[in-house]
Amino acid sequence: MSRSRPEPVQVIKQRRDAALHALVDHVPYIRFMGIEFDRRGDELTGVMPFDEKLIGNPLLPALHGGATSAFLEVTSIITLSWAMLWDEMESGELAVEAFEAGDLPRLPKTIDFTVDYLRSGLPRDAYARAVVTRSGRRYASVRAEAWQDNRARPFAQATGHFLMPRRDG
Amino acid sequence: MTDNNKIAAQFMGAIPHAKALGMEITHVGDGVAEMKMDYADHLVGDPETGVIHGGAVSALMDTCCGAAVMSHPDSPGATATIDLRIDYMRPAKPGQTIRARAECYHITRSVAFVRAQTLDDDADRPVAQATGTFTVARKS
Numbered sequence: 001m002s003r004s005r006p007e008p009v010q011v012i013k014q015r016r017d018a019a020l021h022a023l024v025d026h027v028p029y030i031r032f033m034g035i036e037f038d039r040r041g042d043e044l045t046g047v048m049p050f051d052e053k054l055i056g057n058p059l060l061p062a063l064h065g066g067a068t069s070a071f072l073e074v075t076s077i078i079t080l081s082w083a084m085l086w087d088e089m090e091s092g093e094l095a096v097e098a099f100e101a102g103d104l105p106r107l108p109k110t111i112d113f114t115v116d117y118l119r120s121g122l123p124r125d126a127y128a129r130a131v132v133t134r135s136g137r138r139y140a141s142v143r144a145e146a147w148q149d150n151r152a153r154p155f156a157q158a159t160g161h162f163l164m165p166r167r168d169g
Numbered sequence: 170m171t172d173n174n175k176i177a178a179q180f181m182g183a184i185p186h187a188k189a190l191g192m193e194i195t196h197v198g199d200g201v202a203e204m205k206m207d208y209a210d211h212l213v214g215d216p217e218t219g220v221i222h223g224g225a226v227s228a229l230m231d232t233c234c235g236a237a238v239m240s241h242p243d244s245p246g247a248t249a250t251i252d253l254r255i256d257y258m259r260p261a262k263p264g265q266t267i268r269a270r271a272e273c274y275h276i277t278r279s280v281a282f283v284r285a286q287t288l289d290d291d292a293d294r295p296v297a298q299a300t301g302t303f304t305v306a307r308k309s
Contacts, residue, residue, distance in 0.1 A: 064232075066231040069231065071224075115253055
């Protein structure tokens with residue numbers, strides 16, 4: 001059985017990172033919140049570096065629930081879009097150049113989003129990961145968790161439902 | 170304004186995240202709060218259409234719900250969100266100010282129950298709806 005020679009690692013990394021950046025940097029609100037994404041293979045981790053403008057309770061101080069919720073929602077949407085594009089990107093079907101030029105696929109739309117606030121968000125960097133529990137042609141279900149210093153002590157968790165964009169060529 | 174309502178208004182005015190998003194209190198009183206948030210480019214979640222991000226809408230409703238709890242006559246003061254569910258019914262019209270109204274419809278010694286709605290200029294078709302529970306501070 002013949003197997004085509006794998007592409008050089010730099011080429012693969014460059015393509016994946018370019019696609020991810022295009023997806024994230026394109027959204028003004030994500031930039032405003034300062035949210036970034038770390039990538040290890042197909043696994044994404046949302047990072048929200050601490051900023052004074054994310055504070056909701058200046059006395060404690062604590063992160064604003066709305067900032068935490070937005071962070072979880074952004075992480076969910078990007079993770080879901082990333083999963084949706086992964087196969088096309090890996091097969092080379094997806095034109096990453098067009099992507100970088102701003103010709104991006106539509107993002108999933110949030111139908112509903114529920115956040116549990118487990119403990120108050122401290123004034124420091126936050127991290128989040130989302131898991132797509134079900135992704136169909138029209139609807140998707142996503143779970144997400146955010147933590148700060150200890151991965152085992154999340155400060156918020158969320159579940160959401162999303163309407164998938166139409167992907168007919 | 171009662172003391173509670175004044176405290177709620179002052180407290181909300183001092184929230185950095187609310188200020189950064191351009192939220193303003195338009196009414197607080199007896200378990201009801203109303204806030205507005207002007208359209209701004211940095212709130213956009215869909216660059217193709219200019220529709221603001223759901224996260225910004227949910228931050229507005231979370232703040233508004235908190236203000237409603239704090240202004241309730243049976244609330245001793247500070248509160249924090251336990252959980253909040255948002256239903257996004259339709260995209261807010263780009264360029265329009267959005268307004269949220271929250272009502273704390275039941276409160277016990279430990280939990281406040283709140284619902285909220287967000288509207289743009291078309292007041293007959295809500296943009297989003299929220300239901301949530303909030304903590305109630307211990308009476309000192």
